[in-house]
Amino acid sequence: MPLDPFVHDTLGQRVILEAGGAAKHLAAEVSRLGADRVMLIAAEAESHLADRVTAGLPVALRWTEVAQHVPVELAERAREAAASAAVDLLVAVGGGSTVGLAKAIALTARVPIVAVPTTYAGSEATAVWGLTEGREKTTGTHPSVLPVTVVYDATLTVSLPVGLSVASGFNALAHCVDSMWAPGSDPINRALAVEGIRVFASGLPKVVADPAGLEGRDECLYGAYLSAVSFASAGSGLHHKICHVLGGAYRLPHAETHAIVLPHVLALNAPAVPDRGRRIAEAFGGGEPLAALERLRAAVAAPRALKDVGFDEAAVGEAAARILPGVPPSNPAPVDRRVLETLLRAAWAGDTPGGAA
Template structure:
């Protein structure tokens, strides 16, 4: 007999092609009149052009967002928010920009409108990861959740195929852990399995034909599902390791997730038979961890943490931090086993179950 708790997150989702035309209405929906636009330096011009439908409601642009949401950057953005008198924020971009919007909302209560241009999925989660002095910590709060998300598939067409693949693998990691989270439930498991299947099918199509609008739409839909899973349940060892590695060695977020994903899954596989069965269905294989490792090679993701610039001594550091205040995990988090797993990910070896 089923018994579970499921709480639906209260965000408004606008999904389709050309949905950016609704931006001005979205600002009104959150009771905003003076919006601060956020982006990374690399997306400055794209952000300004994309948000022209609401040009008259935008009073400033902070384009200093960066990965892992360092506290110093958030403080700079807070100054701009105060100087402009903005009463809402528009986060245009991937996880770095959306994370900055969340950090501002947490501190000031301003409503957020997120316009994702990658497959990160963080736009639909009440979760914020911040970095201070090389250590990344996460927190969860209703204040962190964006109020409106505008998914416009047009903005993903310019995402290079390699970045599309890495971003998509990052999203898949959320769904995979959602399948065996301590507080998972049947609705989350349905979304997670569908998300993995959708992204695993669409990402190779994008690599072959980057302008395939249907493949892009499916990938964006899959990313939304993955983010919804991440926002609905707690995470486990995979996310603990990635936060540790990202904060300690300033490794790129999505690439780190794509590398760690198959290894963390293989580590937990003996303890999660139902999740493995769902992944076998979603991926059409008896070896889900191996299939995810292969998908990484198909989409051109780096295979090793070494390739990202992590020092070999980081294997020991990551294992030590992973066993300190560990997230819940279906398999006990023991130092030697974690060290061995991180070493394989460092070297770019294939994942090994058990």
Template sequence: MDSFIYTSLPARVVFGVGTTASLPQEVHALGITKALVLATPQQVSEAQALADLLGDAAAGIFAEAEMHTPVDVTERALAAFAALGADGIVSIGGGSTVGLGKAIALRTDAPQVVLPTSYAGSEMTPLLGQTEGGKKTTLRSLKVLPETVIYDVNYTLTLPPRMTVTSGMNAIAHAVETLYAQEANPVLSLMAEDGIAKMTRALDRVLVAPSDIAARSDALYGAWLCAVCLGAGGVALHHKLCHVLGGSFNLPHAETHTIILPHALAYNAPEIPQAMAAMRRATGAEKPAKALFRIAQSAGVPTALKDLGMPQDGIARAVEITLENPYFNPRAFERDALLQLLENAWHGNEPDA
């Protein structure tokens, strides 16, 4: 066996159905006496329910989280955090809310408890992407890693099927890149393959029966495995392109990942035979990129960047930004090939890999 390095990241995970009830105890265990509860405007009612559950341990609610973690929103949240005398963070939601909590923790070192309501996976990573001046930058710091994550399957029961698929594809992307990232190792590869298998199979079941507890549990478990992969592993071309497209063109996060993933996998396929073998086992398909594309297609979610409002004349700009600071990738970043990749993604062409 080849040599490798595996780093296990510190985090407490509470997984199950109805686990939100443990929030007061988890907050107390971290020494939090006044928690600022974070959410998006769409999830303010869920935030209020958590504040009610916490009682005197809730400092207040800040429900202005936005996708791609704009710095100006973070500054407003920091002002609220200070004004309310908060000493900890409780985040409920998907990547937008979790990102805001991380941004506050980066600047205050406040402990965090996260209750995910999607499969985004940000809660298990020491990564933070922030947007300012039309560009998204990413940093890695243990200061942003949440101390406790409460996975409550109940929150995912009402996740609409289409959103389930895009959020699930976002999760799958984390594991796919772990299979061939610079930090790839056999431990993470086991988690990645199982996470992809659990999620792809669960998505088919959820589309048929959205309230199926067993299917939702498998999906959330798969999402957790994929998130661990992202946190302890690394990223490559797929995430680089999604960061560029999201930050520069304000495209929705999960939908962008859903569209780009099959094309990025097809781009790298010739250089990653072992990862492609794992993908075939996980998806049960001879052509995994095509299989991922068809999952999105069958769910009726966007499969073309043009459907997200991406201008076709922005493709060249996206490639230039990508080439300014390329991530590690098993296949070199080739300008013409990247232009073709984004053209295919813009049109929604089915990959053949």
């Protein structure tokens, strides 16, 4: 059977992966880019990691205020500071919130970014930016926010607690699964997504079993890149539309929310596209798609309930109404407000969708 026609855009970016090599590679990139006034963005919790990899760099401004979902007020303060310091390169050492703030600055300042991830969020490999004002999260894409270089170093993720590692990994898995049927899904990003699922299914149990080991951490960083590249071209599907509302309107923690919502969207969509569901299941190790995901969720004790991360069941109706306008028309399964309310209520309670074991 011939392939359906598609157009696929590949983002240009340098990607470096070497355990223990971040300081060396970061210094080389700063030199290659000709930067002499670096803005270092790293939250206080990552300050020790930032110190390790930026010693000797021409840091003109160090910024430590970082928040999830990048509030507009924070972005404006950071932009003003960057302009006052006349920085010519942004170096972001941290997770998705840190990289997200760098993107918010680059969006207006047109200053390049070098990202040094310490989680598996994947923001470093996309041209997607997000800002939250009040209870509304706005996202968009622009080439100026895509980091020019990503430096992956598994030793920088060893201090990430196991629980956060799992949640972050499931956030990346959600990028992969959503890419299987997002509006821009095509054979290329689906291939990347399937490989990302396979890598996380292998790597996350290793991280849980040996948190200080580098094999699982290396795999998860590789998986994070695959997940982000697939998502970057496939775009936001139903899963991400749901999580953007939950994060922006209700200030729920980003990674945990993605981890909790993932199986519920998979249960809804996979039966409508059985060939893609089969590929997802095979990447997880075989069986039915949801059961395969559930095996991994149980093995690594992934987050299960929105009630555990601060979501109020009384807000289910309001949340569904907020989500509905953003549901992609191309979503494989029909979605209306009732479907969304059922999904959100099950995710709030931590129910296993469809009774999968």
